[in-house]
Amino acid sequence: MLNTFAQADSYFFTSESVTEGHPDKLCDQISDAILDAILAKDPMARVACETAVAMGLIMVLGEITTDCYVEIPDIVRQVIKEAGYTRPEYGFEYRTCGVVVSIKGQSPDIAAGVDKSLEIRGGEVTDEILDKTGAGDQGMMIGFACTETPELMPLPISLAHKLCRQLARVRKEKVLPYLRPDGKSQVTVEYNHGRPKRVDCVVLGAQHDDEVDHDTIKRDLIQNVIKAVISSDLLDSKTKYYINSAGRFVIGGPVSDTGFTGRKILVDTYGGACRHGGGCFSGKDPTKVDRSAGYMTRYIAKNLVAAGLADRLEVQVAYSIGVAHPLSLSIETFGTGKVSDEIILDLIKKHFDLRPEAIIRMLNLRRPIYRPTAVYGHFGRDDLDLPWEKTDKAEILRKEAGLS
Numbered sequence: 001m002l003n004t005f006a007q008a009d010s011y012f013f014t015s016e017s018v019t020e021g022h023p024d025k026l027c028d029q030i031s032d033a034i035l036d037a038i039l040a041k042d043p044m045a046r047v048a049c050e051t052a053v054a055m056g057l058i059m060v061l062g063e064i065t066t067d068c069y070v071e072i073p074d075i076v077r078q079v080i081k082e083a084g085y086t087r088p089e090y091g092f093e094y095r096t097c098g099v100v101v102s103i104k105g106q107s108p109d110i111a112a113g114v115d116k117s118l119e120i121r122g123g124e125v126t127d128e129i130l131d132k133t134g135a136g137d138q139g140m141m142i143g144f145a146c147t148e149t150p151e152l153m154p155l156p157i158s159l160a161h162k163l164c165r166q167l168a169r170v171r172k173e174k175v176l177p178y179l180r181p182d183g184k185s186q187v188t189v190e191y192n193h194g195r196p197k198r199v200d201c202v203v204l205g206a207q208h209d210d211e212v213d214h215d216t217i218k219r220d221l222i223q224n225v226i227k228a229v230i231s232s233d234l235l236d237s238k239t240k241y242y243i244n245s246a247g248r249f250v251i252g253g254p255v256s257d258t259g260f261t262g263r264k265i266l267v268d269t270y271g272g273a274c275r276h277g278g279g280c281f282s283g284k285d286p287t288k289v290d291r292s293a294g295y296m297t298r299y300i301a302k303n304l305v306a307a308g309l310a311d312r313l314e315v316q317v318a319y320s321i322g323v324a325h326p327l328s329l330s331i332e333t334f335g336t337g338k339v340s341d342e343i344i345l346d347l348i349k350k351h352f353d354l355r356p357e358a359i360i361r362m363l364n365l366r367r368p369i370y371r372p373t374a375v376y377g378h379f380g381r382d383d384l385d386l387p388w389e390k391t392d393k394a395e396i397l398r399k400e401a402g403l404s
Contacts, residue, residue: 009193010192010197011190012188013188013189013191013272013273014156014186014189014272015154015160015266015270016160016186016187016267017160017161017184017185017186017267017271018164018185018267019164019167019168019182019184019375020082020083021084021085021168021180021182021183021252022182022184022253022259023053023257023258023259024259024261024264025259025264025374025375026053026080026253026254026259027050027052027053027260027261028051028262028264028268028282029079029083029282029374030051030058030075030079030080030261031049031282031283032282032283032370032371032374033075033078033079033371033374034047034075035283035284035285036371038064038066038068038070039285039367039370040367040368041066041068041070042068043367044366045065045067045068045285046064046106046111046285046287047062047064047283047285048063048064048283048288049103049284050062050283051260051261051283052258052261053259054254054259055091055254055255056096056097056098056254057097057099057100058100059100059102060076060099060100060101061102062103062283063106063107064103064104064106065105065106065111072101072103076099077095080092080093084171084181085181085253090180090181090253091251091253091255092253092255110136112322113134113321113323114133114135114136114287115133116134117131117133117134117323118324119131119323119325120132129357130324130357130358131324131355132324133287133324133355133356133357133360134322134324134356135287135293135319135322135324135356136284136285136287136288136321136356137279137288137289137290138318138320138321139277139278139279139289139290139318139319140278140316140319141279141289141294141296141297141316141317141318141319142269142274142277142294142297142315142316143294143296143298143299143301143314143316144270144274144298144301144313144314144315145302145304145305145312145313146311146313147311148196149380151379151381151389152302152305152306153270153379153380154270155189155196156189156271156273157267157271157272157377157380159187159199159230160186160271161380163187163202163204163225163229164376166224166225167179167183167204168181168183170224176221176224178209178211178217179206179207179208179209180206180207180208180209180250180253181253182207182249182253182256183205183207183252185202185204185205186202187199187201187203188200188201194336198236198238199234199235200239201239201240202230202240202241202242203242204221204225204226204241204242204243205244206221206243206244206249207249207252207253208249209250214243214247217243217244218241218243218244222241222243226241261282262280262281262282262283263280265279267377268280268377268378269294269377269378274314275314275316277290277294279291281294281373285366286356286359286363286365286366289319289356292360292363292365293317293354293359294378295365296317296352296359296388297315297316297317298378298379298388299363299387299388299390300348300352301313301314303391303394304348304394306391307391307397307401309337309338309339309397309398309403310333310337311336312336313331313332313336313337314331315330315348316329316330316331316332324356325354326355329354331345331348338401339402339403343401347397347400352393362387363387364387369386372384
């Protein structure tokens with residue numbers, strides 16, 4: 001489908017993002033804050049932490065095996081406070097919300113396969129250290145990169161994230177003091193022969209105080225959010241703006257919608273510009289390949305694109321629970337490859353070890369780095385020092401591909 005898009009004279013593509021006060025993103029942040037607190041004390045902990053929120057109630061659920069203790073209700077309230085739910089008139093507030101915790105240890109059946117991989121159990125060991133950790137679940141993970149933006153991300157999701165971050169910034173800095181924590185963005189970009197041409201429409205939903213009129217909100221958000229983020233050369237007289245298009249957005253956050261960990265997987269990744277394996281990231285320690293291999297495939301794709309081997313590249317890897325070595329590895333360059341797929345696959349196999357323990361060690365994932373990724377995307381983050389966003393292998397990849 002994307003090959004056809006690249007050949008078309010013109011097509012439109014849309015991605016969305018949400019703010020840190022969105023109910024689903026509250027849950028992602030809580031799950032990752034708990035994960036970080038545990039990893040800070042016990043780097044070898046097994047964590048699968050899910051959060052649900054509705055009205056004035058937060059439920060923390062999951063399977064956690066660790067030798068440390070963290071005060072989960074305190075972590076929950078701190079996240080809610082920092083997201084901006086600090087006033088009773090919002091209907092949801094960090095001091096008065098209820099917190100229910102239901103945690104048990106990781107299933108011993110799962111733990112056995114993670115602790116001792118099939119390769120170890122079957123005597124087919126190539127490296128006792130890197131073969132020891134079995135994948136924490138089955139599944140397929142997707143990594144992606146493209147040349148549309150400096151951070152090698154698709155333009156629609158990059159702009160959507162920046163709009164939501166700006167929406168939060170003007171609220172927190174009281175540039176627009178009437179704004180409340182919940183909010184969403186959506187950006188539609190017009191492409192010409194696979195390259196971004198212009199922004200066709202921008203959607204913003206911004207929770208606000210009751211007394212502010214719609215015309216004021218629309219004027220302020222176009223000036224202080226949209227035009228502060230989107231370059232003027234991407235906006236034109238035909239660009240359409242939809243600001244709180246339902247009219248009012250006073251009731252928001254967990255008062256208006258329930259939230260769950262893992263419901264914003266396309267917001268977390270590439271905005272729908274490529275395929276998705278289906279698993280979410282937040283609340284999972286790095287033995288869960290949904291997270292670690294998702295990061296590794298981004299690292300691979302970004303380095304390959306940074307090396308100039310393709311303008312648009314998708315990497316897929318698949319695992320079976322309890323098995324260290326991946327079951328499959330494939331790539332798609334959408335007709336943009338500068339060398340053959342066979343050369344690219346050989347380079348991946350040579351320079352990137354896809355066994356879970358190898359990924360964890362290469363990217364240094366057993367440490368508390370996850371909560372900041374739980375809002376505004378896990379990829380393309382130039383504001384965070386994330387190991388999977390480095391392009392430290394690009395030079396050697398370019399050289400070995402014969403491009404330099």
